[in-house]
Amino acid sequence: MARKKLFDAWAIVYLAIFAAYLLFLIYPMYTILQNSVIGENGTLSLEWFAKFFxxxxxxxxxxxxxxxxxxxxxxxxxxxxxxxxxxxxxxxxxxxxxxxxxxxxxxxxxxxxxxxxxxxxxxxxxxxxxxxxxxxxxxxxxxxxxxxxxxxxxxxxxxxxxxxxxxxxxxxxxxxxxxxxxxxxxxxxxxxxxxxxxxxxxxxxxxxxxxxxxxxxxxxxxxxxxxxxxxxxxxxxxxxxxxxxxxxxxxxxxxxxxxxxxxxxxxxxxxxxxxxxxxxxxxxxxxxxxxxxxxxxxxxxxxxxxxxxxxxxYIVYQSFQNTSGKLFRPGYSFDSYKTALKRMGDSIPNTFIIGGIALVAVVFLAILISYLVVRRSNVITQAIDTMSMLPYIIPGSVVGIALVMAFNKKPIILTGTIGIMVIALCIRRLPYTIRSSVATLQQIPLTTEEAAISLGASKMKTFFKITVPMMSNGIISGAILSWVTIITELSTAIILYNSKTVTLTLAVYTFVTRGNYGYAAALATVLTALTVISLLIFMKVSKSKEITF
Amino acid sequence: MSVNIKIKNAVKRYGKSTIISGLSLVIKEGEFFTLLGPSGCGKTTLLRMIAGFNFIEGGDFFFNDERINMIDPAKRNIGMVFQNYAIFPHLSVKNNVAFGLKNRKYSKDKIETETQKFLELMKIDQYKDRMPNRLSGGQQQRVALARALVIQPDVLLMDEPLSNLDAKLRVEMRQTIREIQRRVGITTVYVTHDQEEAMAISDRIAVMKDGVIQHIGTPKDLYQRPANLFVSSFIGRTNILEADATVNGSLMTLHLKDGFTVSLSNVQPEFRQDRKVIVSIRPEEFIISENSDEGLRAVVDSSVFLGLNTHYYVHLDSGQEVEIIQESKIDEIIPEKHTVYLKVKAEKINVFTEDGSRNIVKGVNNDSANGGEA
Missing domain, CATH: 1.10.3720.10 (MetI-like)
Structure with a gap:
């Protein structure tokens, strides 16, 4: 009934998501395409493709x-x-x-x-x-x-x-x-x-x-x-x-x-x-x-x-080895941890801030989009569905480059901010989380929601009290996977980061490339520990030892 | 508080195909009303239009004098029981039942007492803290019913609620549903494709086919004086025979093939003229006689002994096959290939116009003939 109303709350939601996808995915992709056909002298040309092949x-x-x-x-x-x-x-x-x-x-x-x-x-x-x-x-x-x-x-x-x-x-x-x-x-x-x-x-x-x-x-x-x-x-x-x-x-x-x-x-x-x-x-x-x-x-x-x-x-073992400069020395200590923690700057808080914001956004958007796609199918929600799947086939480094090319000049300058890293993580994680949410939602019979409505619950209340809790198993397992992939993400982050937005994974990478293997091992161990803790929390929450993504 | 439901010229389309065109219906206050028909006849569609889950393309729906077409489903004060029960899997039995009351912002005490009352009414209070996945099908059904009734709805809608239960439980639950409905006195619309279930449970039944109501009446009306050939063959079993009818005063004589004749005095006056007709004779409306050679000659093909009754499958001289039901006798069952003669209980049989659209025998009660008014 109210589905036929032209403007309900959901219309605002899907229009907003649609606009966001246009701005943060389609526009950067268009920028890449545009850049790829501009030749050395600034005219339209396929010379770069010719050069490659x-x-x-x-x-x-x-x-x-x-x-x-x-x-x-x-x-x-x-x-x-x-x-x-x-x-x-x-x-x-x-x-x-x-x-x-x-x-x-x-x-x-x-x-x-x-x-x-x-x-x-x-x-x-x-x-x-x-x-x-x-x-x-x-x-x-x-x-x-x-x-x-x-x-x-x-x-x-x-x-x-x-x-x-x-x-x-x-x-x-x-x-x-x-x-x-x-x-x-x-x-x-x-x-x-x-x-x-x-x-x-x-x-x-x-x-x-x-x-x-x-x-x-x-x-x-x-x-x-x-x-x-x-x-x-x-x-x-x-x-x-x-x-x-x-x-x-x-x-x-x-x-x-x-x-x-x-x-x-x-x-x-x-x-x-x-x-x-x-x-x-x-x-x-x-x-x-x-x-x-x-x-x-x-x-x-x-x-x-x-x-x-x-x-x-082996990395955990290495992290406890003594080092001198870039070489490992006999004996064991926490020295690598001490030095690494001193030299890593804000990378742990950064990891939690960037990863946390991205996770909340991903879970929230995935729930909304999957609901729109399954229960409110129309031209725009179908378009959102298709767009959200695009990053599945776009390599991470390309997403990074596209975002830089699109947002390093006026009117919108985002390069070097936490924002651009969050956006990149959202874009890259959403296809997976949406798929798992859609699969979960499709298994929930529509009549369950109708039952709630016939019992006097409003549409929003039905969504939050019935639909979301019924989806929660799928959402939680999707979220944990997202969290871990977010904190270990490298290929996009390496293009987007600057000195203020170094994450733990980037710090490990930096130490590795500089040859500071001891410090890298120490931070990598911290990263592994974080992953293990996340996993344990997940098992505690979902009361299940079996995880199926 | 119960209401009556009036539906005038309801229209429902899906894309280009029209499911229901111009359907009218009146359901009385406190009545147990069943929509019965083969799958795809539009019965569930109509139910969901009443519930508000299907958009009403045309026509008017009234609860008493209030037009409900544009009222939000959440505000129609309807209790609904779904085919798959639609129990909330993440809520305990008690919270499932209390869900509707909580939406109505009642006090905690009232929610508690009302919930308890209906848990007890449906005999599920010992399971109240269980989660739904630990309930049997019958128990889930009871939860669904308690949840629908606890909100004191004006109307109770049930969409094939028994189809997921096994045969024995189905019979038991339909008794329970009937009893509870009587006790609460709520206007109930029930959808099913099972004619026996409909007969057992309903005050009145609307038989639907292709989105059109064929006959509205009590189970007795439907079975004994079906409005048309479709209803006669959909409700119960029957044998269809062709005949030529001749009229002599108020008496109509049916000349069945094979030379057998039946005289009827109860044909409606407007149809008393010589014509071709279709005769519907239910299996129990035949009388078998083994000795006399009067009546329709038939040869027994096979028989099935079911205790109370014995079913005979015979064929006539014309080759047409006929089913006959007789109360079982202590004598031997008539053997196969044996020739018998059949008579009919003339006051019980039904006669239809050649196209099968009208029953020409007196005594047809069809509420759909007068715009659905009872």
Whole structure:
């Protein structure tokens, strides 16, 4: 009824959100596009695109990025899917710990993993030295393609694990029993029944891994050395030491977006072929892992998780080592912490202020937008939905560059402020949080809200007293994930920060690039501790040990 | 306080398709009124228009003399029970029931006592601190009903409330709903596609098809003197036979195929002329005789013994199949392939015009024929 009124409160809400998206996303993207087609002499020209494709020095970054990303995606699936299968179909000892460790691995900043692996397997890494001096074996080179693949795979397979675990929880046990009953068991059942049932989720996870790996900036910068990839090239052109070229950076950004958009569409088309929904009445009953199969499962699970968690452990260990200048010395102390805390400025308060504001804004906007999209579908809310998903395919560094180009001149100057960092984090986090909120909301029958209205509750009251509480599980798990990704975010922040808005992650990065590994380790440990605390709070709040994103 | 509901020329469209065009209806104060029809007939749409969840494209809806078309659903003072119950999963049973009272800004004491009263009325006070996910389907149904009634609504609307329950519980709950409705004396509009449920629970029933009301009447009216062929076959089971009718004074003689004739003295005067008709004979309106050779000749194809009754499936000489229900006898069941002769209980059968649109027998009570006025 009142839905037909031209102007209710919701209309103001969606118009405001629509305007905000136009200003903070569409306008900066337009600026990038505009800059990419302005030639050296200021006229309309495609010369930057020509330069990129004609010079192998630049165009090979495309091939590099593509091959390393594709390999990472495949390898993450190959590792993550069986892990999820073992974890959810069998009783593996230490379930809770495994879950926590995997989430932790997925949440640390990738560049921290990269730098830890350099410490372990790099030219003067302890493992390398050990093999060299004691056993006379030369470890394969960690730098370049291999290193990026190693770090990103260990960083990203946990996402596959978490996604697929969620899908497996929705498989009704009777489907497996029916399969057994029809004579399809074991490995055959895994490929014929379980994989197809999880296919929509596997494709979604593959896309997420691809996007993350493709856009990752810190890992190739640290461990890539001569193996030059896309995001690094954009950064170099934009802020590089050898002279900056905004237009060229913009052109590379446009190429990057075209590629990710293409991948996104391919994934859409593929996943449409597997569109179905499941809802388990009887969740899968976990069996005991026995015999040689059981041993293999345990071995696989523990080794894989151990490998992914190794860098974190090593960094914590390093943070307590004595240092002198940039070198580690024998003995242990808190010296690295003391010095790092002294030299890090406001980065801890900054992390909490920027991350906190961004988190509140993201959660609030995600609730509003998902409600508008699901319950108030019209042309404008659909447009908001589409726009909010755009950043999903835009690499983080491109978002950063776009915002700088758009807001470093009058009428709106935001560069160097906390505001621009909050905006960037919101834009980048919202696609994920909106998706999870929309999914939650779609499962809430409309009649529940109608019941509240028929009992005399106003629309706003129904929204806050019924809809939001019913969504709260989805919102809380979305929020915790957002919080952790916000505090570990690097690729956008590195373009937007200045001396006043250094966050913890940026401080770690700065120490790493300066070679102050002891201080970096100390701050990275603080960051890990923050993540662990957030996670514990989440588990306490949601009274659940199982997290499904 | 209960109200009567008047609906005049209601219109509902979804896009270009018209679901309901010009429907009129009067529901009496305190009445248990059921909208019955096959799925897609517009019954739920009409209910949701009364509730205010569907926009009313045309026509007038009145509670007593108040036009409610533009009143916000929250302000219509309606109690509604949904098909899936729509229990708030994050609130305890007690808080679910109290939810509507809290919106009405009553005092704490009043909320407490009213909630308790209805928890007890629905026999769920022992579960009051439970969360809904720990309730059975029947218990959730009771919570939904208590929650709808506690606000003292003018009207109670129920949208297929029993369809998610198993058969036994369904019968039990419909008794409960009927009893509670009687006791509270509230005007109730009930939607269902289950004709047996509608018959068991309603004061009056409106049979709907394609957005049009076919017949409004008591369960007895609907079953014994259905207004048209659709109602006769939708309510209960029936056999449809074609016949030629000849008139002799006030007597109409039906010449069924196979040479059998039935004479009726209760045909409405306006229809007394020679014509083709359709005859509707319910299975229990046949009399089987094994001995005499008078009546419709039929051969038994199969039989089903159900205790109280025995169902026979037979075919006539014309090949038409007919179902017959007889009270079970202590003798043997008539064997298959056996020839029998059928007579009919002439005072009970119904005769329709050739197009099936009108019942030409006297005694049809159809409130929809006079603009929905009862």
């Amino acid at each position: 004609s010079q192998k020095y630049y165009s090979q970054t495309l091939i590099h990025s593509f091959s390393v990303t594709l390999c990472t995606t495949v390898l993450s699936l190959v590792i993550g899917v069986p892990l999820a299968y073992f974890y959810n179909l069998y009783e593996i000892k230490g379930r809770s710990l495994i879950q926590v460790l995997i989430i932790l691995c997925s949440m640390s900043a990738p560049f921290i993993g990269a730098y830890a692996w350099i410490q372990l397997l790099g030219r003067s890494g302890i493992v390398t030295k050990f093999f060299q001096s004691r056993l006379g074996i030369t470890i394969p080179n960690i730098y370049g393609f291999n290193g990026i693949l190693l770090v990103l795979t260990l960083q990203l397979y946990p996402l596959v694990f978490l996604y697929v675990s969620g899908a497996l929880k929705n498989i009704d046990n009777s489907l497996l029993e029916a399969s057994d009953n029809l004579g399809c068991t074991g490995i055959r059942r895994f490929f014929k029944v379980i994989i197809p049932l999880c296919m929509p989720t596997i494709l979604a996870a593959a896309l997420l891994v691809f996007m993350r790996a493709f856009a990752d900036f810190g890992t190739p910068l640290l461990i890539g050395e001569g193996y030059r990839v896309f995001p690094v090239e954009i950064y170099t052109q934009f802020l590089g030491e050898t002279g900056t070229n905004y237009n060229f950076a913009a052109a590379i950004s446009v190429i990057a977006i075209v590629i990710t958009a293409f991948i996104f569409l391919v994934q859409k088309i593929l996943s449409n072929r597997f569109a179905f929904t499941m809802n388990a009445l009887n969740p899968i009953e976990r069996k005991k892992a026995k015999g040689i199969k059981g041993f293999f499962m345990y071995f696989y699970t523990y080794v894989i998780i151990g490998l992914a968690f190794l860098p974190q452990v």
